[in-house]
Structure formats: C-alpha cells, structure tokens
Amino acid sequence: MTRRLGNGLERGQAPRIALLVAAIAAIFAVDTVTNYAIAAAVFYVAVILLATRWMRPRSVVILASACGTLTVISFTLTHSGLYEVGIINTGISLVAIAVTTYLSLKLVAAEAAIHDARERLTRIARVTSLGELTASIAHEVNQPLAAVMTSAGACRRWLATDPPNIEKAERAAERIAAEASRASEVIARVRGLASGKSPIRAAFDLGTLVEEIVGLARGQIDRNDILLRLYLPEDLPRVFGDRVQIGQVIGNLLLNAIDAVMADPARGHEIEVIASLTQDGSSVALEVADSGVGFREQEAERLFDAFWTTKQDGIGLGLTISRAIVEANGGRIWAEESELDGAALLFTLPVAPVDGEEETGA
Template sequence: MKHDIGRPLRSHRVLSMAGLLVAMAVIFVADTVTDYAVAAAGFYTAVILVAARLISARALILLAGLCIFLTIFSFALTKFGSYQVGLINSCISIVAIAITTYLALKMNAAQAAAQQAQAQLLRIARVTSLGELSTSIAHEVNQPLAAIATSGNACQRWLDQQPPNLDKAKQAVERILGDAHRASDIIARVRGLTQGEQPHKSHFDLNQAIHEVVAISRTDVEAQGISIDLSLDENLPQVLADRVQIQQVIVNMVLNASEAMADYQDKKKEIRIQSALSAPHTVQFSIIDSGGGFAAGSIAHIFDPFWTTKGTGIGLGLAISRTIIEANGGRIWAEEHTDGGAIFKFSLPLAEGNAA
C-alpha cells in the first residue's frame, strides 16, 4: 500500500494558513475596538513572518497588501482616542509590514540561492567520474555555507525580537546573499579548474581582496582568541589573476592558520598578513601564524593531494591552493618561522602597465 507523505504536509499548511487568517481577524477586531494609541496592527508583522515559510513570494506580497488594507480600514472604523496618534501608529504599522515583507522575501531568496548552490554540487557529483572534483568542491564551499547558516540564525533572532530589529536583520540577509553568491562562484571556479578551463583573470587590488576576506573571517577567528594583524603595502600595484580564486586561497590559509593554533592556550595566538612588491613583475602575499610550525619532514608534502596532519582533514585545501596559484601564473610555498609557527607565501604577476 502506497502512502502519500505529501498529504500530511499539505494538511498542515492548510491548517497553518487557516490559523493565520483567524489571527488576522483577531488583530483586525482588536485594532478596531481599541483606542487609537493601541497599535495592534503591528502584530501583522508576526503573521507575515510565519506565512513566509508557507506560501510563495507572490502570495506573500498579496497577504502583506491585505494586512495593509485591514490596517487602513481599521483606522477608518476606530472612533476612540486621538486621531493624530492613530494616524501616526497606522503609518508606522504599514511601514513595519512593508519592511518585514521585504526582509522575508530577501531571506527566502537567499535560502533558495543556497539550496541551488547545494543542488549544483550534487549534480556535479552525480555526473562526474572524478571523485576528487566533488571532494574538492565540498571542501571549498563549506565555509560560505557555514556562514549562510550563521547569518540565517542571526537574522531569525533579530526578527524574533519585540519589536523586530529590522536594520540588523537586513544586514544579516545581505550577508546571506553575498555568501550564497560566493558559494556559487567557488563551485563554478573549482569545476572549471578541474576541467582545464582558464581562470577568469582581471586586474584587481590585492589589498582590497585581503580586507574583504579578513572582514568575513575576523569574527570567527577572534572568537577563538586569535588576533589578526595586517601589514599591507599601501602603494601595491594591481595584480592580474582570478579574484574569486585568489580570495578562496586566502580564506583557506586563514582557516588553516587558525586551526593550527586551536590547541594552544598558554601562548599568544596571532595571524599576521602581509603584502609587498617582491620583484619588478610580482606581488607577494604572506601569512604567518604563531602555532606549532611544521612536523619534521612534512614541509615537503604539505601541498600533496590527500596528505594531511589533521585528524579530521582530507588534505585538499593546500593542494587546491597550489593548483589555483599556478593556474594564475604565480607560485606558492611554505617556510619555517624562526620564532615558531608557519609561514605561507604566494606570488602573483602584476597587471599590464604596472611593472616597475
């Protein structure tokens, strides 16, 4: 006997929408029979937030329009209190309904983008016979997807406050959209890299790219008690490389550096990032951590695929980084730090016309 598992879900959705309609009726009655000073219409925002998980974007816009209409109609029917106070409260409620609807639509769009990125990852894994490709993408896309989840939870907390903190929620939604697009870009770049496609090279400011990566990573890194120190050459010329891929390498190096210091409690934990003009035609990036450095003999293998010293690592991060840097005409290497810790460096060619 076949069971229709979708029927209980549809029934639950119908009951939920019926409950929301009842709630709207209650809010309308409360807003109408109470004094102008009581802004009961503000509770329509809660209806919008719940409905955003149940109905389509078009239906949500129509529902928001209905809430605004009920707010105006209730104001016209109310006969108690100060008219000016009621007008101000009604306008505030209408604005809150509109903003909440906008944020709910943005959040749903961000979640859809994240789901699309994950679906693309699954499709690639099914059609390719190259197991390293799917593993590589999963490794590199993990950070932006984790950031999406963190920002989504933060957005939900801001919206659940009474009253909702709409400015903070909007900022969280913008971070979600940015990370969703970054995940999609990473998937496309890694897939193209494994298929022999040339990087999407352009002229860009390496220092600005570094600042963007640090802004994304700083909160998580500092939560581990690690400080980030930047020493960037302000007169650095532009480089010629794939910006998304280079930022992918920098993110991986920052994460590796923070993981290298995770078990150190009695030692100052610091990541130093430097940029400088290293030769007439190249720019050099350096990242230095204060961890335990390299094990004996390991420095010769750290860029080998599937070679790792981490208990939960898969040994692809640095191998992918080397492939990316070399595909962009650069070089990557590691060095021992005399004061302990590790140093990773890579060089990139200057953009045309910027050679010294």
C-alpha cells in the first residue's frame, strides 16, 4: 500500500491539502457556531473519504484523530441547545468518523491487494508462456544439434577404424550438414517470429521467388521421388510485400507439403504450386497443394494455432508464423482440400501499385 501512495506526499498534493483544510475549517466553524442539535461534525466523514484517496493510511488516521478532536472542541465551544442532544450528536459524529476511517482504509488495502494480485498474475502468465516457448525452441534446436554431435562422433570413429570406412563416414558427414541446416532453419523461423518488426515491402515477382525457394528444397524433393509441378504464369503482375518474409512462408508451405506426402508412403507423391490472379485482380494467390494425408475438417480451424501440429517432431509454429507474416504483408492465408486429395494452403498478396518500383513502405 505504501508502494502505491509513495513516500510522503505526492506532487500536486498542495491544492488537495488546502481543500481538505478548508473543508475542515468550514465544518469546524459551522459545528461550533450552530447549536447542539445540528451535527455538522458528521461531515468530517466526507473529508476522510477524500483523504483516503489522496493520503497515506497513517496520515488518514492522524487526520481522522484531528477531526475527532475538533468535534470535541466544537462541542465544548458551543453553548446553545440541549446539552444531552449535544453529547449524543458528538458521540454519533465520533463513531461515524472512526467507522468511516476504519472501513475506508480497509477498502484501500483490499484494492491495493487486488491490484498486486492482478499484476502478479499477468507476470506469471507472461513468464510461463515465454518459458514454454523457450523450452519448445530449445527442444527444436537441440534435436538437430544432438544428431550433429552424435554423427560427428560416428564419423570420427568410422575414419579411425583400420581400414577407414569412408562410405560410412561420408554418410555421417551428410547427416551432419543436413541437421545443421535444420537447426539454422529453426533459428531463422524463431528470429522471424521474435523480431516482430514490420515488413520491408517492395514490388517483386512471386514466380521468381517460388523458383528460388523450390531450388533450395530441390534436394529433398528429388531424394524423396516427389513429382513437383509449378504453374507460374509469366504475365502475372508483381506483388507487393517483404520478399524475404514471403520466401519463408513459401519455404514453410513447401516443406509442410513434402512432410505430408512423405508421411504416408502409400499415397501419391505429388505437389503442385499454382500462382494466379484473384478474380478482382487486386491480389495474386499462391496455392501449395499436396497429395498427402491432408487434415480433417475440424482440424482446419486449428491449423494456424500456435503449438498445434500433426507432425511427430513439429512444434506447431510454422503456419502460425506464416499467417503472421502474410497478414503483416496485407494478405490472407487459409487451407482447403486439394484436388490432389491432400491439403492445399493458399495465401494472397496485394498486387504492387504500377509506380511502386522498388518502393518501400511499412
């Protein structure tokens, strides 16, 4: 409670004190001048109620005692009216002052306690979700790092055998490279989430970006015998957005699609990436469709929730981040069933203004 009201009088207190003193003086004067029958001293209650808002509890108690004293002084100074009435009225006033002081101080204390509790709760909630987040990130990063270190150990041992097992060592080295890039992807994803900075938007060609990202994932696509079809019309207008961020989104959707078709070997291994102009011509839509396991209808709503995942080793942040990025770039993202019998993720980006050449904006 002292924390709330500070040490001593706060700044800007002077007019308030003056007001209180004036009120007390007025009440004292009226109480003294009028006869016993008029219990003006009861109005000290109003002064005390005001004081609890502005002053420290101890000051309030001192003020209340002063008011009580003044009431008694008024009583001794007053000589008109019935003496018994005077006694009773003074008594009532004193009781009123005491009770009001007690109750209002209790109230202030309770309010302060509620305030404290609420503050603590908010802090706990924040710390807890941050803790969960860091635990997830730590898990996600340490997993590939464990594979890297373990593979490095294996690699060294394969080389140390007599004769060295080069083939095994090479395979371990490949695993090291793959897992290291997996770790750095996680970091990149988290950094994108954590920075939360507004995108640096400019006009760019979506088709070129798609081809670049596909190039990065080419190894994975070929290794898994996935048939990837790109439909990227050349006459599409340029879009307006943060090229790097949108690249992350495309990469994420593509990796999701790869994971989805790999999850069930019995299904076809097909992915389609289709760019098109929306009907009203204001945006370009990009669809990443796969022939994978898809999602159930009730899952569609949860797809974009944080920490929700259908993958065995995912943390469920990919689509959450993708949505944040797309929306920050003025687009929309949603999921549908794909014609390939799996899932289709679509997002839109606004078409760049005609004079928006390399223009940047928030």
